Structure formats: structure tokens, C-alpha cells
Amino acid sequence: MTNRLSVAVLGLGAMGAAIARNIVAAGFPVTVWNRTPARARGISGAQFAATPAAACARADVAVSMLADDRAVEEVVFAADGMIGALRPGSCHVGMSTISVALARRLMAAHEAAGQRYVAAPVFGRPEAAAARQLWVVAGGADADIERVAPILEAIGQGTFRVGDAPQASLAKLLGNFLIAASIEMLGEALATAEKAGLEPQRFLDLLTGTLFGAPVIKRYGQIVADTAFEPAGFRLPLGLKDLGLVLDAGEELRAPLPLASLIQARLLTALARDRGHYDWSGLASVIREEVGLPPTRSTMSSGRRSQ
Secondary structure, three states: OOOOOOEEEEOOOHHHHHHHHHHHHOOOOEEEEOOOHHHHHOOOOOEEOOOHHHHHOOOOEEEEOOOOHHHHHHHHHOOOOOOOOOOOOOEEEEOOOOOHHHHHHHHHHHHHOOOEEEEOOEEOOHHHHHOOOEEEEEEOOHHHHHHHHHHHHHHEEEEEEOOOHHHHHHHHHHHHHHHHHHHHHHHHHHHHHHHOOOOHHHHHHHHHOOOOOOHHHHHHHHHHHHOOOOOOOOEHHHHHHHHHHHHHHHHHHOOOOHHHHHHHHHHHHHHHOOOOOOEHHHHHHHHHHHOOOOOOOOOOOOOOOOO
């Protein structure tokens, strides 16, 4: 059965492609666009559009999942972009992790055009997106969130409402900061334990089997213990981008975030050492080197990496 809302999905990286497939599977008519057309044509059951404007021309809802502020600005505000093509009353659901400033700009621009904007950034790596296990952080008018709720349900396991669109973007950034802080914590503890001769897997089992059983600790703890920084689920340069946005938000609010500054420096150091292909958990490689260990272990723990 086809759902009534017509959906455009813009941006088909690992996350966007999985999101698009799940929206198609939920029965929505979907049109897709991607800067690399081959990816757009690979979404079975969706129509292909050559430009963002063409994708959005008949859409009731346009979902964007793009890498950064610049990519979102180009797709929304370019001559062949979203904002000139969406009909009045149509809604842009922004799932990208973007700055608070851009969230404000999008909210104002869509309102001026007679359109609606819901910020809906997500927590979860590509495997979670494929399994419809994302957590959605939704900000916007209640009526708009209710309208797009069936789409959010098609891609995630739950939605948390946090206020307006800029607040949702800030909540996502702060959540990513907490994930990065967890990686920093795990990197320091596991590197110190390994240098002392403790087997990393055994020490991680102790942590996750007692006081530290949260999913984020289990998932990233396994990656850090194994030093399995490739293939990347969330690339290190994207992590650096997000930490920069967190610090920008803190500066605007006059809220110091010294741990975010430390993690930003770790990420920059890893990039300076040509590790841009690493997952952002690869910031732990720098921690390992600081305690006198090699950046990665020569052998992996036996097949226990969390998915």
C-alpha cells in the first residue's frame, strides 16, 4: 500500500541511501537525488531526479542527509535547489548534523517561502540506518512533526522531541560530543591498561560487564580495544567538523567546553598523521602513541567486534 506523502531524499551516502531504501520499503513514493548520479539510480523503487529542484518539485516532504553546512546550503539555496522548488506548505526534514546558525537560517528561509522546516538529525551508524534502528532528534512545530512522523517511524526506532529546529541541531551536536568524549575516555583507559600488560579484551569485558554497559561504550569500546579503525562508519574528518560546531555553539552561549577542545586537537593530530580514512574512533590512535604504543595493535581480538 502506498502512503500518501510524496518524499524526496537528497544525499545518498551510506546513511542517506539506507534512509531512502527504508522510506521506499514503507510504501512512500520516493524521488532521490545525489551529486553522484550512479548512487541515486541504485535506489530500487525510487525515481531519479537530475537536480535537487527536480526532486523537490512535487514532494510533500524533502529529506536531506548531507555531509556538512556547505553541502546543505548548496542543495537548499542554489538556483536549482530545494527552496525555490518546494511548494508552499511542503516540509523540509533536515537530517544532517549542521550548525545551530544554519538551522536558524533554514527555519527562517523556509518560513519566508511559505514552507515548513523540521530538524531531525539522527543518532546511529550506517548499520543502524540499514536496520531502521536510528534515534531521531526532532525539532519544529508539533503539527509539522506529527505530519512527518510516519517517515521518521520508517527510518528509526524512536523519536525524541526537543523544541525548535536550532535546539534539535544543538542536541545532536552535544550528543556527538558525548560520544567523542566516550571514545577519549575509552582510548585513555584501554591504552593505559594495555601498557600495563592487561589484555584489552579482558579489561573491556570487565568494564562493560559491570558499571559501563551502555551501548555506546560496548560499541566503541570494542573498536578501540581492537584498534579496528577501518572501515570507517563515521569518518574522522566528519568528527572534526562536528567538534568544531560544538565549540562554535559553546562560544556563542559563553559555555566553555574544554574537553571538546582536547578531542578536537586529537582529531587534528590524527589527520596530520594521514589518518583521514579512519573512523572517528581513530582519535584513540593518537592516545596510544602518547603512551608509547603503536597506533594500532598488530593482531585483532578474536571476532568479537560489536556491530
